[in-house]
Each structure stands twice: as C-alpha cells, then as structure tokens.
Amino acid sequence: MQQGQIEGHAEERPEIAGDGRDRGASRRLRLLTYNVRHCRGTDGRVAPERVARVIAALSPDIIALQEVDVGRKRTGGLDQAEEIARLTGMFSHFHPALHVEEERYGDALLTHLPSRLRRAGPLPGLTRRPGLEPRGALWVEVSLGAAAIQVLTTHFGLLGAERIAQAEALLGPDWLGDPACRAPTVLLGDFNATGWSRSYRRLSARLTDARRLTGERRWRRGGASFPSRFPLLRIDHVFVSERVAVERVTVVDTPLAREASDHLPVLAEIRIDPG
Known part of the structure; x- marks a missing residue:
C-alpha cells in the first residue's frame, strides 16, 4: 500500500480472471459511478x-466521478481527481467541462x-440558452490482459432538450x-434523467x-441515488x-455515503465475456 492510501474493504473484491495468456476466460470488474458535488457533503x-x-470500502476497479474540482478557490485549489486517486491507489483521467483561468470543473x-485516454471533449448545449453550464464527456480504454473495455462517463444538463x-x-x-x-463498452454517469x-x-x-440485466423483475423500480439523504430519483445510470x-x-x-455527497454512488459488478 502506498503512503497516504486509504485501506477499507467492506466486502471481498472478485479477482479479474486471466492475465493476457488466458484468452478464453471472462474478466470480472467492479465499476462505480459517483457524483461527488466537489466533495462537499450534506x-x-x-x-x-x-x-x-x-x-475504498467498495474496492472498485474503475470509478467515474462527476462534479470534480481542480484548482478552484471554493475548494482550496486542490486537484480533487488526483487527491482521490492518490488516496485510493489509482490513476486518474480528468476532463474539465468548465475551464475559467486556472479553475477547472x-x-x-x-x-x-x-488505461489510456481515447477522447475528452465538450457536449452540446442549447444555442438559445448560452448561459447553461457546459457539459462534457470522457472516454478511456482500460486493458484487461489480452482484452479491453471502453469506459465513457458524462454529466448531462438539467433541461430535457x-x-x-x-x-x-x-x-x-x-x-x-x-x-x-464495438468492443465491450460501458457508459456511466449522472444523466439527470429518469x-x-x-x-x-x-x-x-x-x-x-445494467439494472435490466440483473434478473430483477421490477428493475425499473428502486435504485434511487438522489438526493442522498432521502433518495427519490434514479438519475445515475x-x-x-x-x-x-x-x-x-x-x-x-x-x-x-449519505454524508459525503448529495448523490449516492452506484456500484455495478460486471463480467466481460471473451469475444
């Protein structure tokens, strides 16, 4: 464990099968999507x-974070992406949807x-509403021995259009x-959409x-992640x-988790089947 890394395993993490030589084995992964609201708790x-x-308590392999501050005065100028990566023993990729002078978000x-960055860039807003918060997306390819998975995250706007x-x-x-x-792909984030x-x-x-594939008959019900203190809406997918x-x-x-942000994190356990 690296110095400063947080130790915490609430449950055992499944091992990732295969090391690149076993091309027929499936790979198991734990993915987390989490709107952290610039780490401002409730x-x-x-x-x-x-x-x-x-x-750290969830031992994820891949984490998608939304509303991350980097170099912003309101959060002490800290690079939150790098700090969370350091504390959890990971590497980070960051895309600033908002960039004002030295402040990014x-x-x-x-x-x-x-992993390697495939693309990071803006998503469109509404030309008739120029004051809307800018939005973006981030795409990283994660290697699993001989296989790979494409992982994309985003944070959609508040208006339907x-x-x-x-x-x-x-x-x-x-x-x-x-x-x-066309390879195995996961898209996760805060879509502000039910x-x-x-x-x-x-x-x-x-x-x-992903909830549809869990075998639950009523997969559309439950799964609310916002607001964290009294979850009513399923908008993190x-x-x-x-x-x-x-x-x-x-x-x-x-x-x-109820105290750390106004969203609750969503954890998905998946398996990549060999092609």
Missing part, C-alpha cells in the same frame, strides 16, 4: 478524504488497471459511434441499462454493450 464540509473512504475516470442533444452527440461518430466501441425520459430512452436503444454481463447493480446507501 453537512456543508468539503472533504475529499471522506469521498475516498466511501470509494468536470468529470474524472480513475482505475488501478492499465439539452439532454437530448447531449445523448445524440454521445451516440455520434466521435463517441459511441466510433468503431472502437428511466422515462427521452434522453434515457435514446441511450437505452443503443446500450442496455450504468449502460452496457453486448459481451458485458451484469452480475449486480446496487446503490451504496451507507451512513458515510
């Missing part, structure tokens, strides 16, 4: 170390596995329409909501492509 305190403790992908434009962009040739996304919204339906026509089997999806509703 008690008003900014505490990246508290967010890191929530994450956006999405991050963290993993302890070999804005979210539809952003979903269409993600489905286009620069993102999910890229030939590389399962009945148009933007959700547009994405689920291309990828499958995990979508998967073919060749991605889903073993479990759960909202992490612990006392610490």
Whole structure:
C-alpha cells in the first residue's frame, strides 16, 4: 500500500480472471459511478478524504466521478481527481467541462488497471440558452490482459432538450459511434434523467441499462441515488454493450455515503465475456 492510501474493504473484491495468456476466460470488474458535488457533503464540509473512504470500502476497479474540482478557490485549489486517486491507489483521467483561468470543473475516470485516454471533449448545449453550464464527456480504454473495455462517463444538463442533444452527440461518430466501441463498452454517469425520459430512452436503444440485466423483475423500480439523504430519483445510470454481463447493480446507501455527497454512488459488478 502506498503512503497516504486509504485501506477499507467492506466486502471481498472478485479477482479479474486471466492475465493476457488466458484468452478464453471472462474478466470480472467492479465499476462505480459517483457524483461527488466537489466533495462537499450534506453537512456543508468539503472533504475529499471522506469521498475516498466511501470509494475504498467498495474496492472498485474503475470509478467515474462527476462534479470534480481542480484548482478552484471554493475548494482550496486542490486537484480533487488526483487527491482521490492518490488516496485510493489509482490513476486518474480528468476532463474539465468548465475551464475559467486556472479553475477547472468536470468529470474524472480513475482505475488501478492499465488505461489510456481515447477522447475528452465538450457536449452540446442549447444555442438559445448560452448561459447553461457546459457539459462534457470522457472516454478511456482500460486493458484487461489480452482484452479491453471502453469506459465513457458524462454529466448531462438539467433541461430535457439539452439532454437530448447531449445523448445524440454521445451516440455520434466521435463517441459511441466510433468503431472502437464495438468492443465491450460501458457508459456511466449522472444523466439527470429518469428511466422515462427521452434522453434515457435514446441511450437505452443503443446500450442496455445494467439494472435490466440483473434478473430483477421490477428493475425499473428502486435504485434511487438522489438526493442522498432521502433518495427519490434514479438519475445515475450504468449502460452496457453486448459481451458485458451484469452480475449486480446496487446503490451504496451507507451512513458515510449519505454524508459525503448529495448523490449516492452506484456500484455495478460486471463480467466481460471473451469475444
């Protein structure tokens, strides 16, 4: 364990099968999507170390974070992506959807596995509403021995028309329409959209909501992750492509998670089937 790394394993993490020589084995992964609200908890305190403790207790292999501050005065100028990565023993990729002088704010992908950045960039807003918060997406390829998985994260806007434009962009040739996304692919993040919204339906026509593959008959019900103190809305989603089997999806509703952010993290346990 590296100095400063947080130790915390609430449950045993399944090992990733195969080391690159076993091409027929499936790979098991734990993925987490978490809107951390610049690490400002429901008690008003900014505490990246508290967010890191929530994450460390779950032992994820890949983490998607939204609302991450880097170099912002309101959070002490800290690089929150790097700090959380350091505390959890991971490497980080960050994309600033908002960049004002030295202050940045956006999405991050963290993993302890070999990875490389495929794309990071903005998503469209509404031309008639120029004051809307800018949004972006981040795409990283994670290596699993001889296999790989494409992992994308985003944070959609608050307006319905804005979210539809952003979903269409993600489905286009620069993102999910890229030939590389024919490989096992996961899209996860805060979509600000329930399962009945148009933007959700547009994405689920291309990828499958991971909750749908868990075997639960009432997969549309439950799974609320916002607001953390009294979860009512399921707006944090995990979508998967073919060749991605889903073993479990759960909202992490612990006392610490309820305090660390206004969203609860969503954990998905998946298996990558060999091609």
